[in-house]
Amino acid sequence: MAQRDFHRAPMDLRIVGRDLPGLRFDGREPVYLGVQREKEVIDLVPGDAAEAVFRISVDVVLLGDGDVDFRGPFVHGKRGERFIYLSWGELEPEGRFEMFRRAKLHLSAIDEQAVAHALGSDLTIQATLDLTDNCGGLLCPSVRPPKIAWQVGSTARAS
Numbered sequence: 001m002a003q004r005d006f007h008r009a010p011m012d013l014r015i016v017g018r019d020l021p022g023l024r025f026d027g028r029e030p031v032y033l034g035v036q037r038e039k040e041v042i043d044l045v046p047g048d049a050a051e052a053v054f055r056i057s058v059d060v061v062l063l064g065d066g067d068v069d070f071r072g073p074f075v076h077g078k079r080g081e082r083f084i085y086l087s088w089g090e091l092e093p094e095g096r097f098e099m100f101r102r103a104k105l106h107l108s109a110i111d112e113q114a115v116a117h118a119l120g121s122d123l124t125i126q127a128t129l130d131l132t133d134n135c136g137g138l139l140c141p142s143v144r145p146p147k148i149a150w151q152v153g154s155t156a157r158a159s
Helices: 112-121
Strands: 005-018 031-037 040-046 051-063 068-071 083-091 097-106 123-130 148-156
Touching: 005 083, 005 112, 031 051, 031 097, 040 083, 040 097, 051 083, 112 123, 112 148
Parallel strands: 005 123
Antiparallel strands: 005 051, 031 040, 031 083, 051 068, 083 097, 123 148
16 A cells, blocks of 8 residues: 655755865866756855855655655655765866766754754754865765754745
8 A cells, every 4th residue: 555645844954065175076177066956966066165055945744654754856765765965076168067976965864853843933954064074075975963963943944
């Protein structure tokens, strides 16, 4: 029998990446970072920016069995293992983005009470993370606490 959605509501996420590694990596230049919507990488930020901020919306789904799930064009992975991709790539001279690495921001690390609070008070969930790894390279592949902090943000959702 198929799982029935019990309740579905949009929730805004704000992803704040700091400590970007720079415009050069492993012979590639210029390096950019974006958020992946389905198969397309959007909102490109240069790898030497002071910070990268992405605002996206996901659907929070309360399933009939009481579990919380996430859906939408920015959400990847199967139920119980959902994540957001931040994609690293080289920006070609003609403007084409050639992805070569990705970081998975695991949504299962978001506390369900924080999700309920954000939805009930029209606030965002904010993720904060450093985008340079311990070796000075690009942060990837899987990002979970303590490398990322998920919390209810104070910024009201955009209309």
